[in-house]
Amino acid sequence: MKTGAGRGLAVAVILAALTGNAQAQQAPIMIKGVAYEYDKDNAQDVMRICAGCHGELGAGGGGGSYPRLGGLNADYLAEQMRKFKSRERENIPMIPFAVDRELSERDVLDVTRFLSEVKLDTKPPANMPSDGYARLQIMKKVLQIPREPGDLEAGKAFYAADCGPCHGRKGEGRLKKPAIAPQHIGYLKVQVANFLSGKRKHDDLEVMQARLPAIWPDKS
Numbered sequence: 001m002k003t004g005a006g007r008g009l010a011v012a013v014i015l016a017a018l019t020g021n022a023q024a025q026q027a028p029i030m031i032k033g034v035a036y037e038y039d040k041d042n043a044q045d046v047m048r049i050c051a052g053c054h055g056e057l058g059a060g061g062g063g064g065s066y067p068r069l070g071g072l073n074a075d076y077l078a079e080q081m082r083k084f085k086s087r088e089r090e091n092i093p094m095i096p097f098a099v100d101r102e103l104s105e106r107d108v109l110d111v112t113r114f115l116s117e118v119k120l121d122t123k124p125p126a127n128m129p130s131d132g133y134a135r136l137q138i139m140k141k142v143l144q145i146p147r148e149p150g151d152l153e154a155g156k157a158f159y160a161a162d163c164g165p166c167h168g169r170k171g172e173g174r175l176k177k178p179a180i181a182p183q184h185i186g187y188l189k190v191q192v193a194n195f196l197s198g199k200r201k202h203d204d205l206e207v208m209q210a211r212l213p214a215i216w217p218d219k220s
């Protein structure tokens with residue numbers, strides 16, 4: 001049937017399907033019976049606590065002691081905060097900042113949303129401004145990742161086969177499978193050692209156990 005009414009009906013059915021989807025995606029998150037709404041001011045307040053270690057915009061620092069948080073997936077970040085709270089992921093420096101009294105679920109959602117929207121670079125731009133303050137602002141968003149000795153080709157092949165399918169072809173991350181390319185090598189090494197020792201949980205651990213020590217003997 002090619003009448004106007006028929007087409008109108010088809011459009012209405014498609015629209016209903018689309019808006020139905022949109023509503024399903026926008027179901028509000030409830031916290032203690034109150035719908036959660038993102039509060040950027042609160043996120044920035046909370047960020048002041050985190051900045052001392054992770055940097056003002058979550059660029060990370062301390063030679064890899066403090067991971068980069070800016071630009072990571074919000075759900076991944078929030079889940080890690082909950083893991084620190086429940087001590088499923090143990091980390092002494094994070095304990096005081098992960099307990100409920102200090103950081104409510106609302107704070108967790110706000111600060112992780114804020115961090116996920118930060119855009120960070122790993123390299124300073126080629127044309128740095130001459131103004132000192134402007135240079136400082138740019139460098140705050142940059143994390144310098146040192147080069148490491150190792151077999152780059154072997155690492156590349158291993159990564160493509162066993163890590164890329166989850167962490168992304170270039171380590172850019174996929175939803176709750178975190179981006180690992182932007183992290184400092186020192187931080188990555190500590191986390192891999194944590195996975196291998198069972199201190200932190202990781203899927204398909206057998207692959208890491210079988211392959212990593214061989215190509216990464218100084219994994220500690």
Ligand code: HEC
Binds near residue numbers: 047067078091093
């Ligand atoms: C006293 C220093 C310190 C402060 C302050 C701090 N952190 Fe951390 N944070 C750390 C350390 C150290 C780690 C690395 C933990 C590890 O090695 O497992 C970490 C790890 C994390 C991770 C895991 C990152 C990943 O890639 O898995 C998240 C998320 C995080 N912190 C969020 C926060 C937030 C949000 C705040 C502010 C409310 C905060 N941290 C305040 C020291 C700190």
Ligand code: HEC
Binds near residue numbers: 067164202
């Ligand atoms: C089946 C999917 C999957 C595969 C394959 C995988 N990962 Fe992961 N990886 C994850 C998930 C999910 C997490 C987050 C774990 C958590 O919630 O604590 C993670 C976390 C990590 C982290 C910690 C990141 C951080 O910010 O703290 C590192 C490092 C890591 N993986 C390295 C690797 C390496 C190296 C390989 C290849 C040997 C690999 N992963 C293969 C799913 C995967």
